Amino acid sequence: MDAEVCVTGIKTIDLLCPIHRNDYKEVWGEKSQLSSLILELAYRHKTYLQGQSIWVGCDSTCIKKRCVFGEIDDVLSLVIINGNDEIQDLERVRKAVERAKKDSVEGSCIWVFFDSGAHLCFEMSQFLSNESDSNCFAVFICVDIAQATFNRQSNVSRSVISLSRNDIDDQKLLAIDPLESTDTRTSFELADRNNMARQIKDLVGRYEGVSEIAATLGECELSEEDRIVMEKATKLIQFMSQSFFINKPFSGAEGEYVGFEETLSGVKRILD
Known part of the structure; x- marks a missing residue:
């Protein structure tokens, strides 16, 4: 970083x-x-x-x-x-x-x-x-x-x-929206991070579209490619979710600090 x-x-x-x-x-x-x-x-x-x-x-x-x-x-x-x-x-x-x-x-x-x-x-x-x-x-x-x-x-x-308005219990729990959150800075040092950010946004965006199809027609109507998108995006969303310190009184879970290299390697494993 x-x-x-x-x-x-x-x-x-x-x-x-x-x-x-x-x-x-x-x-x-x-x-x-x-x-x-x-x-x-x-x-x-x-x-x-x-x-x-x-x-x-x-x-x-x-x-x-x-x-x-x-x-x-x-x-x-x-x-x-x-x-x-x-x-x-x-x-x-x-x-x-x-x-x-x-x-x-x-x-x-x-x-x-x-x-x-x-x-x-x-x-x-x-x-x-x-x-x-x-x-x-x-x-x-x-x-x-x-x-x-x-x-x-x-x-x-x-x-x-x-901040996401979805899946929040009466606005008590924090959640960051991965599609709307963005950074305008570019540099050689940030090239890998920027490229991965684009891949994440693309995957999550495709996941939302595929989810709508699955909800309307059923998962059996999904193509093999769409199934892979669903599987990868589900893993990614689960990985990117974490506990915040401010949420403990409402969720009971301790806050979590995750180092950048751990975040980077975890996302690479999912995307690859």
Whole structure:
């Protein structure tokens, strides 16, 4: 994996939409899902990467309610803005960034999450990109489902972590959508990962089409090629699924960290 990539231990993210230093990503989902993913990423960022995370928004009620890691300050610094004074709000975020830099371990990264209702996203990303050590930052714009629907229909290329709306019990459990989650960066170092990501998306996309045929006509009507697609995709989906730390109170399962090389080799075995 490229040294400029922050490995989260979440298989779907690390393979399909990895978090880079000096990154700018959109995160799509329902509000409760967004809060859960922010907390999950912040926990993993601090635990495995010794990094600092900041949340910026107008109302912290939801994210505080979703926190299962003890005191929220243990994993995430909250910056409350009111939206009435842009200069004052931006200064609050800058001060939080300065505090995070002082508390950061050398070589670690600072992640800044903007709530879907927060402004200043563009101004703050410009501020961070102008920092002398800008490669130590990653900015996440959390987009609620209504705006995400609009973004899907546009032709703008985006790096996206998309939260699935399927197979979720009342939005309590996190699941990453492998088809909508994507990374726009390309480089020689990421060539193998990008190629595998394309194979995964192609397989999952074909699986959805074949599943519809099977549900309508029955599996006996599937061709041999379609049966192979079904078998491979089922194995892949099972492999890519994993337990999140934020889900433990609802699922009872411990969170799981999976190294990138383990993820890569596991997917290669299935695809080959």
